[in-house]
Amino acid sequence: MVNKEEFRRKVIISAGQIFSRYGFKKTTMDEIAKALKMGKSSIYYYFESKEEIFEAVVLHEANILRNELTTAIKSVESPIDKMRNYVFVRMKSFEKLSNYYNAIFDKNLDHFDFIETIREKYDREELAILRLILYHGARENIFNVANSEYTALAIQTTLKGLEVPLFWKKKEVNIENRLNAILDVLFNGIVKK
Amino acid sequence: MVNKEEFRRKVIISAGQIFSRYGFKKTTMDEIAKALKMGKSSIYYYFESKEEIFEAVVLHEANILRNELTTAIKSVESPIDKMRNYVFVRMKSFEKLSNYYNAIFDKNLDHFDFIETIREKYDREELAILRLILYHGARENIFNVANSEYTALAIQTTLKGLEVPLFWKKKEVNIENRLNAILDVLFNGIVKK
DNA sequence: CGAATTATAGACCAGATTATTCGAAGATTT
DNA sequence: AAATCTTCGAATAATCTGGTCTATAATTCG
Numbered sequence: 001m002v003n004k005e006e007f008r009r010k011v012i013i014s015a016g017q018i019f020s021r022y023g024f025k026k027t028t029m030d031e032i033a034k035a036l037k038m039g040k041s042s043i044y045y046y047f048e049s050k051e052e053i054f055e056a057v058v059l060h061e062a063n064i065l066r067n068e069l070t071t072a073i074k075s076v077e078s079p080i081d082k083m084r085n086y087v088f089v090r091m092k093s094f095e096k097l098s099n100y101y102n103a104i105f106d107k108n109l110d111h112f113d114f115i116e117t118i119r120e121k122y123d124r125e126e127l128a129i130l131r132l133i134l135y136h137g138a139r140e141n142i143f144n145v146a147n148s149e150y151t152a153l154a155i156q157t158t159l160k161g162l163e164v165p166l167f168w169k170k171k172e173v174n175i176e177n178r179l180n181a182i183l184d185v186l187f188n189g190i191v192k193k
Numbered sequence: 194m195v196n197k198e199e200f201r202r203k204v205i206i207s208a209g210q211i212f213s214r215y216g217f218k219k220t221t222m223d224e225i226a227k228a229l230k231m232g233k234s235s236i237y238y239y240f241e242s243k244e245e246i247f248e249a250v251v252l253h254e255a256n257i258l259r260n261e262l263t264t265a266i267k268s269v270e271s272p273i274d275k276m277r278n279y280v281f282v283r284m285k286s287f288e289k290l291s292n293y294y295n296a297i298f299d300k301n302l303d304h305f306d307f308i309e310t311i312r313e314k315y316d317r318e319e320l321a322i323l324r325l326i327l328y329h330g331a332r333e334n335i336f337n338v339a340n341s342e343y344t345a346l347a348i349q350t351t352l353k354g355l356e357v358p359l360f361w362k363k364k365e366v367n368i369e370n371r372l373n374a375i376l377d378v379l380f381n382g383i384v385k386k
Numbered sequence: 387c388g389a390a391t392t393a394t395a396g397a398c399c400a401g402a403t404t405a406t407t408c409g410a411a412g413a414t415t416t
Numbered sequence: 417a418a419a420t421c422t423t424c425g426a427a428t429a430a431t432c433t434g435g436t437c438t439a440t441a442a443t444t445c446g
Contacts, residue, residue, distance in 0.1 A: 049405075
C-alpha cells in the first residue's frame with residue numbers, strides 16, 4: 001500500500017456501509033475484512049480496534065452531513081427556502097444515520113464518549129447556522145424574530161423531538177408529512193404578515 | 194393466551210420484521226423475544242426452534258406475495274397493464290424478500306430444503322400466471338405469441354436474471370429503470386404492430 | 387376451593403462466534 | 417540482501433447464543 005491514509009479511507013467507506021446497515025454490534029470484523037478482500041487480521045495493521053473504525057466512520061459521516069447542509073442552504077436564496085432545505089436535509093440524513101445511534105444504544109456500550117463530543121459540537125454548529133438563517137431572514141424583512149438565539153434553540157428542540165421516532169425506528173412514521181406540518185407552523189408564526 | 198395459533202401469528206409477524214432486516218443468522222432469539230416483550234424461553238413453548246420460526250415466516254411471506262400478485266393483475270384490464278403490474282409487484286416484493294435469501298446463503302445452511310420446495314412451487318405458479326396473461330393477450334389480439342409456454346419461460350428467465358443483483362445487494366442497482374427497459378423491449382417485441 | 391393444565395421466565399449450558407494477538411512469511415524499499 | 421512494510425493463518429480468551437430444565441404464576445375445570 002502506497003499510502004496508509006488512503007487505505008484507512010477505504011476501510012472507513014466500506015465499513016461505514018456495513019455499520020449503517022447492521023449497526024455496531026452485528027457488524028463483524030470478518031465482514032469488514034471480506035468486503036475489502038483482505039484477511040481479518042490485516043485490518044489491525046491500520047486500526048487499533050473495531051471501535052476505532054466505528055469512531056472514524058461516525059466522524060466521517062458527520063463531516064459529510066455538515067457539507068450537505070451547507071450546500072443545501074447555499075443552493076437557494078430566500079431565507080424561507082434556506083430554512084426549509086436545511087430542515088429537510090438534516091432530517092433525511094438523520095434517518096440514514098439513525099442506524100449508528102441505534103447501534104450504540106444496542107446494549108451497554110456507554111463508553112462511546114466520542115459520540116457525545118461530536119453531538120455537542122454538532123449542536124453548537126447547528127445553532128449557529130440556524131441563527132444565521134434567522135438573522136438574514138430578519139435582515140431582509142422576511143422573518144419576524146425577536147431573539148434569534150432563543151428562536152434558533154426552539155427550532156432545534158423541535159427537530160430533536162422529531163428524531164425520537166427515528167430512534168425507536170417505527171417504520172410507520174411519515175417524517176415527510178410531519179416535517180411539512182412543522183415547517184408550516186414555523187413559517188406562519190414567523191413570517192411577517 | 195387464549196389461542197395458541199394466534200400467538201404463533203404474532204411471533205411470525207414480529208420475527209418476520211427482524212429477519213427481513215438482519216437476516217437469519219444475525220437475528221437472535223433474544224431479539225425476537227424482546228420484540229414480543231417475553232422471555233426467550235417462552236417462545237420455545239410455541240416453536241421448536243429458530244429455524245421453525247424462520248420457515249413459518251418465509252411461508253407466510255410467500256403467501257402475502259401470492260396475494261399481492263393476484264390483486265395486482267386483477268386491478269387492471271389490459272394484458273399489457275397486467276403484465277406490467279405483475280412484473281413490478283414481483284420485483285418490488287422480491288427486493289423486500291431478498292434479505293431472507295441473503296440470510297440463507299449466509300454460510301453453510303444448506304439444510305433449508307423447504308426453501309427449495311417453496312421456490313419450485315412458486316415457479317410453477319408464476320409460469321401459470323404468466324401463461325394466462327400471455328394467453329389472454331393473444332386472445333384479445335394484443336399479444337403476438339407463438340407458444341405461450343416458452344414465452345412465459347423466457348420472461349421468467351429474464352426476471353430471474355434481474356434478481357441476481359438483488360442477491361449481491363449492490364445498492365446502486367436501479368431496478369426500476371432496468372425493469373422499464375426490459376418491459377419496453379418485451380412489449381415492443383411482442384405487441385402487434 | 388384445589389387439583390390439573392397451560393404459560394412464562396430465570397438460571398444454566400455446551401458449543402459457536404468473535405475481537406484481538408502473534409509470529410511467520412511475502413513484498414517492497416534501501 | 418538487509419531492513420522495513422504489509423498480509424494473513426492460526427490460536428485464544430471472552431462473549432454470545434440457541435436451546436433445555438425447572439420453578440412458579442396464571443388459568444381452567446371438576
